Amino acid sequence: MAETLLFNALREAIDEEMGRDNTVFVLGEDVGVYGGSYKVTKDLYDKYGELRVLDTPIAENSFTGMAVGAAMTGLRPIIEGMNMGFLLLAFNQIANNAGMLRYTSGGNFKIPMVIRGPGGVGRQLGAEHSQRLEAYFQAVPGLKIVACSTPYNAKGLLKAAIRDDNPVLFFEHVLLYNLKEDLPNHEYIVPLDKAEIVRPGKDVTILTYSRMRHHVMQAVKGLEKKGIDPEVIDLISLKPLDFDTIGPSIQKTHRVIIVEECMKTGGIGAEIIASINDRYFDELDAPVVRLSSQDIPTPYNGKLETLTIVQPKQIEAAVENMVALKV
Amino acid sequence: MVQERTLPQFQAPPAQISPEDGLVLYEDMVLGRYFEDKCAEMYYRGKMFGFVHLYNGQEAVSSGVIKSLRADDYVCSTYRDHVHALSSGVPAKNVMAELFGKETGCSKGRGGSMHLFSSEHNLLGGFAFIGEGIPVALGAAFQSRYRRDALGDASADQVTACFFGDGTSNNGQFFECLNMAALWKLPILFVVENNKWAIGMAHERATSQPEIYKKASVFGMPGVEVDGMDVMAVRAVAQEAIARARAGEGPTLIECLTYRFRGHSLADPDELRSKAEKETWLARDPIKRFEAYLLEHNLADEGALKEVRDRIQTRIDDALTFAEDSPEPSPDDLYKYIFAED
Numbered sequence: 001m002a003e004t005l006l007f008n009a010l011r012e013a014i015d016e017e018m019g020r021d022n023t024v025f026v027l028g029e030d031v032g033v034y035g036g037s038y039k040v041t042k043d044l045y046d047k048y049g050e051l052r053v054l055d056t057p058i059a060e061n062s063f064t065g066m067a068v069g070a071a072m073t074g075l076r077p078i079i080e081g082m083n084m085g086f087l088l089l090a091f092n093q094i095a096n097n098a099g100m101l102r103y104t105s106g107g108n109f110k111i112p113m114v115i116r117g118p119g120g121v122g123r124q125l126g127a128e129h130s131q132r133l134e135a136y137f138q139a140v141p142g143l144k145i146v147a148c149s150t151p152y153n154a155k156g157l158l159k160a161a162i163r164d165d166n167p168v169l170f171f172e173h174v175l176l177y178n179l180k181e182d183l184p185n186h187e188y189i190v191p192l193d194k195a196e197i198v199r200p201g202k203d204v205t206i207l208t209y210s211r212m213r214h215h216v217m218q219a220v221k222g223l224e225k226k227g228i229d230p231e232v233i234d235l236i237s238l239k240p241l242d243f244d245t246i247g248p249s250i251q252k253t254h255r256v257i258i259v260e261e262c263m264k265t266g267g268i269g270a271e272i273i274a275s276i277n278d279r280y281f282d283e284l285d286a287p288v289v290r291l292s293s294q295d296i297p298t299p300y301n302g303k304l305e306t307l308t309i310v311q312p313k314q315i316e317a318a319v320e321n322m323v324a325l326k327v
Numbered sequence: 328m329v330q331e332r333t334l335p336q337f338q339a340p341p342a343q344i345s346p347e348d349g350l351v352l353y354e355d356m357v358l359g360r361y362f363e364d365k366c367a368e369m370y371y372r373g374k375m376f377g378f379v380h381l382y383n384g385q386e387a388v389s390s391g392v393i394k395s396l397r398a399d400d401y402v403c404s405t406y407r408d409h410v411h412a413l414s415s416g417v418p419a420k421n422v423m424a425e426l427f428g429k430e431t432g433c434s435k436g437r438g439g440s441m442h443l444f445s446s447e448h449n450l451l452g453g454f455a456f457i458g459e460g461i462p463v464a465l466g467a468a469f470q471s472r473y474r475r476d477a478l479g480d481a482s483a484d485q486v487t488a489c490f491f492g493d494g495t496s497n498n499g500q501f502f503e504c505l506n507m508a509a510l511w512k513l514p515i516l517f518v519v520e521n522n523k524w525a526i527g528m529a530h531e532r533a534t535s536q537p538e539i540y541k542k543a544s545v546f547g548m549p550g551v552e553v554d555g556m557d558v559m560a561v562r563a564v565a566q567e568a569i570a571r572a573r574a575g576e577g578p579t580l581i582e583c584l585t586y587r588f589r590g591h592s593l594a595d596p597d598e599l600r601s602k603a604e605k606e607t608w609l610a611r612d613p614i615k616r617f618e619a620y621l622l623e624h625n626l627a628d629e630g631a632l633k634e635v636r637d638r639i640q641t642r643i644d645d646a647l648t649f650a651e652d653s654p655e656p657s658p659d660d661l662y663k664y665i666f667a668e669d
Contacts, residue, residue, distance in 0.1 A: 059503035059507070069451065107435065112667070
């Protein structure tokens with residue numbers, strides 16, 4: 001067991017996969033000589049050379065499309081979006097090519113690639129650097145979408161994403177890079193399509209992902225003192241959603257609260273509610289509640305920024321209300 | 328207002344070709360022409376749907392470039408991709424079946440006219456949006472260099488030919504990818520098919536520097552202007568660029584001055600191009616011109632050329648029968664091919 005920071009867990013995943021498969025390579029802005037803007041690719045340039053850790057010009061759409069072409073012809077690229085918001089500039093190649101091309105080609109080509117990088121609301125980074133793009137991409141067919149939340153799952157999920165034969169969007173959170181955890185010394189893989197039951201419970205199902213998992217667990221401390229026993233599920237996989245895990249939990253608790261950093265309108269939570277209504281409406285004792293970010297560009301001001309995203313106290317209050325059937 | 332670019336005087340290349348290679352080029356051009364004429368017929372008879380962009384008039388480009396490639400080289404096309412697919416070796420019957428939306432189509436009926444693919448023939452697409460194929464082609468070229476220089480595979484000397492139109496040369500991906508290709512000396516040919524019109528936008532109205540090949544110079548890349556109605560001329564510049572790419576000397580930008588004889592697509596009323604302009608270019612028909620060349624240089628006689636045309640006509644007829652008789656995809660397979668496991 002070794003205590004590892006989340007960014008180092010990601011780095012270990014990339015290093016191990018590059019070592020075991022020489023078709024795996026990294027590309028993006030400042031991934032090489034600079035070592036990655038959050039040091040996820042530190043020292044890999046020295047170890048693997050400039051073609052396998054390729055510093056690209058600032059040309060997001062083109063280097064993303066280049067990765068698609070490389071993947072179609074047998075390589076396994078890992079794109080680092082220096083900030084995931086920048087990938088809006090690559091939306092065309094991600095949606096039209098990475099996502100749809102296997103289908104439109106009638107199965108002629110596989111596109112094994114990973115697009116990873118930091119996103120989410122950081123500390124006063126301003127609107128453009130504080131985006132949560134997962135909802136924008138969830139409508140694109142052919143993409144798998146995962147969000148890591150701990151050093152353990154970050155490493156295991158990234159290794160799985162690199163080995164997957166499909167395009168995987170891999171979301172990291174800027175404020176989680178310095179989380180520490182003891183990681184196993186042996187190799188392990190975490191499946192891309194499985195949610196994680198963080199805390200079993202019986203009173204209410206809390207569905208969350210990425211950094212909000214930690215806000216939820218803070219709220220749970222207060223709830224436990226009040227005798228409330230919530231079940232917390234970290235979705236991990238945002239596409240496809242793991243209803244094999246979500247479903248039995250709803251059948252047990254009959255109440256659902258979604259806690260997300262995503263925008264409320266058109267967000268991941270919106271999709272989850274619709275899916276729950278499709279599948280488990282009869283199981284619900286109360287309407288599903290979603291706690292999401294405000295539908296505004298993230299403000300720079302610290303106080304306003306805090307108000308934009310869901311805080312542990314709000315989660316605690318919402319769960320208390322729901323359990324008391326005061327929803 | 329803008330001034331139309333006058334067609335430059337081209338020096339006839341000191342072309343040499345064997346009778347066999349001459350017939351290969353001729354057959355490929357005739358195949359492209361007959362195939363597209365049949366598409367127009369089928370479209371107007373309501374058997375083919377969607378946007379169908381025909382290649383008539385531009386055959387010298389596809390044949391001149393792609394027939395100069397090796398079978399293991401890569402081709403990346405645009406939405407005007409039928410003839411690039413044919414030149415790449417995708418059987419006409421599988422291209423026709425794709426246009427009929429059949430399971431036997433080269434993209435299993437899921438792609439259609441603008442999304443032709445064949446992994447077997449290293450045809451990377453079939454891209455419907457302007458410029459999105461250029462980065463993909465760049466990726467294939469990067470892959471060749473990666474295999475050779477990062478993985479030490481000396482046999483990895485495949486070249487990628489990337490086709491696009493004059494309209495695309497105003498797009499960001501064009502500049503971004505030329506930059507990266509030159510920076511990393513990637514084995515790629517950027518082949519601009521300048522047919523003067525981006526649907527209804529005349530090239531001169533959209534482009535501050537209409538001579539696209541000159542844009543290569545700022546990237547330190549060779550840029551060549553060639554008569555895109557002369558297959559021998561296209562072939563000559565393509566061979567030189569391919570040799571350079573294969574030797575690890577990097578990319579070339581080739582601007583082929585050509586013309587589409589039909590509208591942008593079969594849905595285009597084609598009202599903007601003047602009769603005089605069309606007649607000028609029709610008189611430069613690359614197939615008639617190459618016929619004359621072959622006869623003049625005693626590389627083929629009329630009988631041999633007719634034999635080629637008859638053979639191609641039969642192949643087109645067979646392709647049509649195959650497409651018509653082929654099954655449609657099964658509704659059970661609606662979700663097939665979304666993911667690699669499907």
